[in-house]
Amino acid sequence: MMKKLREIVDDDCMLAGGIKSNASNHKCYNMYMPIETALWILNYGHIYLSNGLKWNDDTDKKMMEKKKVFARCFSYSTCENIALWILYGGEQGKKGAMLRFLPSIIMELIKSPTIRIGKFNENRFDEMYELSIDNGDYEIFMTDVIYVEECESKSKGKCIRVSLADEHVTVKSGVINHPDIFYKKYPWSYEKECRMVVRLSPFWTQKAENEGVTHVQLSLSDKSLRILRDSRLTYSPIFKGIVDGGNSSSLTGEVDINM
Numbered sequence: 001m002m003k004k005l006r007e008i009v010d011d012d013c014m015l016a017g018g019i020k021s022n023a024s025n026h027k028c029y030n031m032y033m034p035i036e037t038a039l040w041i042l043n044y045g046h047i048y049l050s051n052g053l054k055w056n057d058d059t060d061k062k063m064m065e066k067k068k069v070f071a072r073c074f075s076y077s078t079c080e081n082i083a084l085w086i087l088y089g090g091e092q093g094k095k096g097a098m099l100r101f102l103p104s105i106i107m108e109l110i111k112s113p114t115i116r117i118g119k120f121n122e123n124r125f126d127e128m129y130e131l132s133i134d135n136g137d138y139e140i141f142m143t144d145v146i147y148v149e150e151c152e153s154k155s156k157g158k159c160i161r162v163s164l165a166d167e168h169v170t171v172k173s174g175v176i177n178h179p180d181i182f183y184k185k186y187p188w189s190y191e192k193e194c195r196m197v198v199r200l201s202p203f204w205t206q207k208a209e210n211e212g213v214t215h216v217q218l219s220l221s222d223k224s225l226r227i228l229r230d231s232r233l234t235y236s237p238i239f240k241g242i243v244d245g246g247n248s249s250s251l252t253g254e255v256d257i258n259m
Contacts, residue, residue: 005167012178023142026076029101034090038097096236116217147189
């Protein structure tokens with residue numbers, strides 16, 4: 001059951017729990033990316049969560065650096081988004097691909113018994129350490145990103161307007177001050193972002209920071225990989241490449257993107 005925003009904004013703990021609960025109940029988890037990244041995932045069975053320091057939202061980069069976590073972004077929208085194709089699809093969408101992750105695959109990933117941490121050397125992932133959930137080395141969770149903008153309220157004074165999907169609620173700013181809450185400014189709200197987050201234990205957080213770890217590697221099971229390979233790859237509506245398999249965008253032939 002999806003929770004309404006107005007039901008979970010009484011305090012920061014309630015909001016954090018509510019958006020994490022919602023994030024585990026979406027029908028869609030769509031990942032937009034260049035085709036090379038999609039083929040890497042399908043060929044090798046790994047996805048990578050970043051420390052976010054090279055993301056395109058400065059507010060988000062600062063938040064990720066402060067929280068010292070690793071994340072991967074999905075869109076829970078049931079419809080394709082032209083802006084996401086342009087932003088994340090490689091050459092403004094001409095080399096774009098999208099992988100549609102089933103909820104069962106997402107749930108499998110957040111229960112990963114082991115993960116690997118390291119950094120990329122050009123296009124090669126250099127593994128530095130393998131961590132275990134049984135040792136308490138990390139936690140993985142899904143959470144919806146909320147969107148905020150500053151505002152004034154006659155009754156509450158200086159506040160923020162919090163948005164989630166099609167809901168908007170005005171609250172005191174302290175409600176978003178929770179380590180498990182991730183927010184962006186309202187102009188990004190079209191993304192309808194859901195985020196997979198890995199938080200390392202204090203020991204491994206410090207070690208990762210000292211040794212320059214930038215990514216976490218999660219591995220897909222053979223079953224999940226077969227599902228993704230069979231029917232979950234979609235090409236951008238202006239895709240210019242030649243690749244075996246996959247599906248055309250539902251917008252193919254209906255949009256003209258000239259950048």
